[in-house]
Amino acid sequence: MTVPDFTLTDQAGRPWTLSDHRGELVVLVFYRGDW
């Protein structure tokens, strides 16, 4: 099953797109935030 692609903003305001990382293994850690 292919996961949904997304583009999100990193801590420096740069876009980060999941599909740019094809050919790699990506570990996504979801956390609730509000540190």
Place this chain on the structure above:
Amino acid sequence: MDEPSTNAALVEKLTLPFPVLSDPDGERAIRPFDLWHGEKGVARPALVVVGPEGEELMRQVGGEFSDRMSEPELVDRVRALAEEREVEPVDQPPPTVEEPDPSDGAFPEDAMTPYFKGVKFAAIALGMRAPQAKQEAEALRDEAERYLEAASRREQRG
């Protein structure tokens, strides 16, 4: 969930070697991944490993943060998945670690043992006075004892 500026502060503070992404309303990734906790309005604590073709290789969703898979276990699983699929490790810049510079308000290490002794006996006293909180009080006492045991082993090693 947090805004990029909050994440920037976190990355700087913890010198994290990986990007921390922001999905404030959960619309772009959290909901499409079916990880939105509607009642609480936050993401469910989860680990998802995505393979080289964009396929989902592993998913662990926790009820709360304490039941997240341990780091060594995750690293082992990811290594095994990478080997199976012959994925080469990607170079990642190592975190830059600066000399610790605790503020004047920081808790000194030699205050930890008396502090946890206090926690232990406060927990015991609490458990006796408030039977309805006995379980929590015992958990807190055990936690304090674990710290004290670790501190004592460390002292013995010198």
